[in-house]
Amino acid sequence: MINGHETLLSSQTPEMTRRNRSASLWQAIFFGAIVIGIIMLMVLLATIVNQAFGLVIIVDKVPAAALSDRPLEELSREELTTILQNRLSKNRFKTIQRDHAIETMPLSDLVNLVIDNVVQPQVKKSYPLLQSILNRSEILELAKSDYPDARVEFRSWLNRRFLTSTMSPRPETAGVRTAIMGSALLILITIVVAFPLGVGAAIYLEEYADSRRWINRVIQTNIDNLAGVPSIIYGILGLAIFVRALEPLTSGAAFGVVGQNGRTVLSAGLTMALLILPILIINAQEAIRAVPNSLRQASYGLGATKWQTIWFHVLPVALPGILTGTILAVSRAIGETAPLIIVGASTLIMKDPDGVFSSFTALPIQIYNWTTRPQDTFRNIAAAAILVLLALLLSLNAAAILLRNRFSRQ
Amino acid sequence: MENQMNHQPQDGQFAIQASHMDIYYGNFRAVKDCSLEVLPRKITAIIGPSGCGKSTVLRAFNRMNDFIPGCRVEGGILFHGQNIYAPDVDPVQVRKLIGMVFQKPNPFPKSIYENVAWGARINGYTGNMDDLVEETLVKAALWDEVKDNLKKSALALSGGQQQRLCIARALAVKPEIILMDEPCSALDPIATLKIEDLMRELSSNYTIIIVTHNMQQAARASDYTAFFTMDPDRSGIMVEYGETSQLFTRPRDQRTEDYITGRFG
Numbered sequence: 187m188i189n190g191h192e193t194l195l196s197s198q199t200p201e202m203t204r205r206n207r208s209a210s211l212w213q214a215i216f217f218g219a220i221v222i223g224i225i226m227l228m229v230l231l232a233t234i235v236n237q238a239f240g241l242v243i244i245v246d247k248v249p250a251a252a253l254s255d256r257p258l259e260e261l262s263r264e265e266l267t268t269i270l271q272n273r274l275s276k277n278r279f280k281t282i283q284r285d286h287a288i289e290t291m292p293l294s295d296l297v298n299l300v301i302d303n304v305v306q307p308q309v310k311k312s313y314p315l316l317q318s319i320l321n322r323s324e325i326l327e328l329a330k331s332d333y334p335d336a337r338v339e340f341r342s343w344l345n346r347r348f349l350t351s352t353m354s355p356r357p358e359t360a361g362v363r364t365a366i367m368g369s370a371l372l373i374l375i376t377i378v379v380a381f382p383l384g385v386g387a388a389i390y391l392e393e394y395a396d397s398r399r400w401i402n403r404v405i406q407t408n409i410d411n412l413a414g415v416p417s418i419i420y421g422i423l424g425l426a427i428f429v430r431a432l433e434p435l436t437s438g439a440a441f442g443v444v445g446q447n448g449r450t451v452l453s454a455g456l457t458m459a460l461l462i463l464p465i466l467i468i469n470a471q472e473a474i475r476a477v478p479n480s481l482r483q484a485s486y487g488l489g490a491t492k493w494q495t496i497w498f499h500v501l502p503v504a505l506p507g508i509l510t511g512t513i514l515a516v517s518r519a520i521g522e523t524a525p526l527i528i529v530g531a532s533t534l535i536m537k538d539p540d541g542v543f544s545s546f547t548a549l550p551i552q553i554y555n556w557t558t559r560p561q562d563t564f565r566n567i568a569a570a571a572i573l574v575l576l577a578l579l580l581s582l583n584a585a586a587i588l589l590r591n592r593f594s595r596q
Numbered sequence: 597m598e599n600q601m602n603h604q605p606q607d608g609q610f611a612i613q614a615s616h617m618d619i620y621y622g623n624f625r626a627v628k629d630c631s632l633e634v635l636p637r638k639i640t641a642i643i644g645p646s647g648c649g650k651s652t653v654l655r656a657f658n659r660m661n662d663f664i665p666g667c668r669v670e671g672g673i674l675f676h677g678q679n680i681y682a683p684d685v686d687p688v689q690v691r692k693l694i695g696m697v698f699q700k701p702n703p704f705p706k707s708i709y710e711n712v713a714w715g716a717r718i719n720g721y722t723g724n725m726d727d728l729v730e731e732t733l734v735k736a737a738l739w740d741e742v743k744d745n746l747k748k749s750a751l752a753l754s755g756g757q758q759q760r761l762c763i764a765r766a767l768a769v770k771p772e773i774i775l776m777d778e779p780c781s782a783l784d785p786i787a788t789l790k791i792e793d794l795m796r797e798l799s800s801n802y803t804i805i806i807v808t809h810n811m812q813q814a815a816r817a818s819d820y821t822a823f824f825t826m827d828p829d830r831s832g833i834m835v836e837y838g839e840t841s842q843l844f845t846r847p848r849d850q851r852t853e854d855y856i857t858g859r860f861g
Contacts, residue, residue: 396665397665398665398666478702480698480700480702481702481704481705482663483660483663483696483698483702484698484702484703484704484762484765485704486660486663486691487658487660487691487695487696487697487698487766488691488692488695488714488715488718488719488765488766488769489688489689489691489692489693489695489715489718489719489769490688490715490718491688494718498714498718499704502705503705
């Protein structure tokens with residue numbers, strides 16, 4: 187029956203063919219899952235980029251050429267002030283003088299002030315990137331017929347000015363500087379509060395707590411569940427505890443800060459720290475649990491105390507894992523919007539945060555705010571702000587990964 | 597070797613002495629009524645089938661069982677006339693004087709130098725650390741192989757070298773007794789022989805207690821041997837304890853004879 191090795195080991199048996207077929211089917215399914223995920227991500231990015239760049243039709247109320255024969259950027263402080271004085275009503279100029287320190291503010295800010303108040307460029311229409319490229323000539327024609335005075339230019343909504351100017355009620359002049367600084371300060375407070383607390387709690391639960399005692403099991407179960415609690419509930423908790431109950435502390439009144447309520451960046455940072463604490467604890471616990479027990483035994487065997495063992499052997503080995511967990515948690519915090527709305531982030535604020543007791547805004551808040559406005563142009567700057575947020579997130583993660591790799595090498 | 601026939605020397609001559617010791621895991625009695633007197637500067641081997649409590653007994657000698665939840669030791673272990681399980685005894689101090697080498701080489705993920713120096717440093721060693729590291733590595737017969745690479749990661753060493761590093765690490769704390777829990781079970785025969793030679797070398801200064809699965813190893817390398825087995829109720833009991841040469845050639849107990857001749861276990 188068996189005629190030699192060919193038959194015995196041949197790959198052409200029906201069973202082999204069936205096995206190969208089912209293997210390649212599963213492989214195709216798994217590959218398809220990845221492809222779908224990547225396509226979704228590309229679509230998301232493309233939509234945002236599409237909105238953030240494109241042609242705009244701009245009509246200046248007073249063309250810059252009518253103000254001076256040189257570009258505004260080259261004018262001196264005196265010349266710019268004169269323009270403001272001449273072109274604006276007395277009251278308006280007084281208001282500006284009151285709100286801005288014209289004599290001391292950076293020259294670029296003064297130029298922006300002139301543009302905002304005198305030139306008053308208005309974006310009549312904006313087009314997404316794809317349309318701008320494909321229908322360029324039609325847009326140009328339309329601009330000529332509908333807005334004879336208009337200039338048509340290609341605008342990257344994500345530009346230096348957008349990054350460096352403060353909020354403004356007009357989308358043409360609005361920027362995200364305040365929001366970037368607010369987000370950065372918020373994340374800093376969150377990390378400073380949550381990291382030591384989270385790692386400390388993880389060390390206690392993994393190294394000290396006797397998991398057979400019911401109280402420790404209750405704590406563990408609660409932490410696991412808290413990681414899944416919707417963020418808005420943390421917002422309400424933060425409102426009740428940090429904004430209201432601890433107002434003297436979070437407003438800085440106890441430290442001599444006057445005229446601030448509890449809706450400070452400190453309150454928001456503490457709320458955010460609460461929000462990511464369970465995630466951080468769970469991740470740190472995983473990392474600590476992954477440290478081989480043989481390492482602890484070796485340390486104890488040399489007459490080391492528990493703390494020496496944890497500090498010199500467990501934590502250094504667990505640190506890369508703990509850092510990875512922190513990255514994940516912070517990435518979540520940086521994009522959170524709901525709790526910030528509840529604890530009272532401002533949506534229109536011109537002043538950069540200058541300490542933990544200042545009012546603030548954050549990038550997600552700005553994005554949320556802008557996407558709810560009726561004008562098209564707000565959606566363009568919302569898209570630009572999303573790109574800023576993504577870049578901030580990526581650079582934060584990259585920094586943490588570099589840090590982690592450095593620790594793993596050691 | 598002059599005292600070989602008399603394995604019951606007078607009181608106070610033991611390096612460490614377990615008397616009527618019971619070890620429990622929760623409600624399960626893992627070791628029953630174990631009395632074992634270990635002679636100073638000798639190698640004592642503990643042999644027996646799997647699950648008979650050899651390692652449990654070994655770990656009781658330096659209170660490493662403290663880390664196993666639910667484990668408790670009844671009866672006592674006398675060390676320098678003091679019960680190491682007495683309430684006022686500091687287990688950390690016990691482990692400084694009674695070092696341990698584990699089944700799987702477990703060097704710290706640090707440099708070779710740090711591996712040896714760390715234990716001494718946390719124990720307040722104030723002398724010249726370089727000298728100590730060299731001295732201990734020489735004692736552990738590892739110096740010649742690593743002296744040019746002291747800054748290299750200990751994990752880059754071979755298994756046998758790692759195990760000798762673990763022995764050096766234990767020696768650096770200057771213990772009196774070294775416990776070895778199947779130190780060669782993860783090593784090849786050549787590395788095993790090196791460790792056995794090293795043990796022989798060290799036994800002129802240290803008391804060594806070794807748990808081994810390998811009967812040839814016990815016969816080759818030890819002065820005294822204790823044979824453990826399981827009771828019908830699955831508790832470990834010590835069946836016989838005596839000079840290695842006597843236990844392997846003229847066992848007094850039938851169960852010992854069955855085990856060493858391969859009829860059981």
